[in-house]
Amino acid sequence: MSLRTPLSKARGLGSAKDGVGHFIGQRATAIANIPLVTCFLVSVVLYGAADYETARAYLAHPVVTILMGLFFVSIFNHMRLGLQVIIEDYVANDGSRLALVLLVNFAAFAAVFSSLFCLARISFAG
Amino acid sequence: MSDSKPAARERPLSPHLQIYRWPVTMATSITHRITGVGNALGTVLVLWWLVALATGPDAYALVQAVMGSIPGRLILFGFTLSLVYHMLNGIRHLFWDAGIGFRVSTASVVSVIIYTLALAITLGMWAAAYALGGGVR
Known part of the structure; x- marks a missing residue:
């Protein structure tokens, strides 16, 4: 016997099946x-x-x-995952939520790339 | 309940944040989230510092002037306090994930310890930085 409501069955939406990766990534x-x-x-x-x-x-x-390179990769990934949770908690509108999560992801990747580039430039210049 | 129409009746609201007396664990919980956002904002300063250092002496001098000013130092103090707090409470969260430290009395005492320790470590860091001149040669 299924415990799902008829509406839930009709929508066909189930678990996203990828939440655990986020949870573990945040802890790692x-x-x-x-x-x-x-x-x-x-x-x-x-x-x-x-x-x-x-x-x-x-x-x-x-x-x-x-060490600083590893620091930036780790903190910006942690930031990306953490800010996503906060946005998903407080932003009810689907479009705004999607846009903000996307923005956070772009910003985090830009931050990782910028920091690694600057470190490399400083390091290779001696 | 059965003699009145549900829609016509003023339904009771469940009590929310402003109703409850705040236990210290409630405060540490929201502080963790606030400092998380604070740390994200603080990384902008770190990135600005790093990009300036990679750009050249003039860009770096501007960063030093802004961060060395009194408002700059206050913001940096807040950022370090936020970082240290988030790390200490984050370690507590890792213990919670392992099922350790959930007893109410334990959680309350640890909350007070974390607030105190965060402030003490941050003040210690700043004292050390001033004593060492922050790397100024």
């Missing part, structure tokens, strides 16, 4: 964020107000470039 990036954000905060304390040459020299170190 959260775990990755713990050491990476800690590295970022330590860097900010040490070099937050550094002059141009000092800041560039610090970021150009391969270990720092790699």
Whole structure:
């Protein structure tokens, strides 16, 4: 016996079947964020107000470039997933919700690309 | 109930946020969401700093001037507090996912600890940054 209402059957909408990936992605990036954000905060304390040459020299170190690159990939993915949940919670209109989630996704990918490009440019310049 | 038409009657509303006395866990929960949005806004500042550093000394000087001003420092302080809080409470969320720490008394005590620790760590970071000169040579 099915517990679905006749209207639900007629609409034919069921589970999206991909929510678990979002849930796990949010937690996986959260775990990755713990050491990476800690590295970022330590860097900010040490070099937050550094002059141009000092800041560039610090970021150009391969270990720092790699850690900061991983930091940006992880935080922007975490941000993308988190903001999507907030939008889906509060925006009732289908069109606005779709547009905002799309905007968040575009912004997150743009942010990842921009940060990695800048890091590479600084690092390769030495 | 059976003698009146449902549509003609004023239906009771379930109590909402402003009715309840706020337990501290309710506050930490909404603070987690607010700081999440705050962190997203804060990354714009980080990106601006990074793009300026990759662009050149003039662009970097502008960022330093803005972020070094008093309003700039206040915003950065708020951003670091937001980051630290979100991380501490996020770790608590990971424990919750594992089924640990759900007892009401535990959750309340941990909430107060997280608020206190977030402020303490942030103040410590800023004290350390000022003591070290923030990398200024």
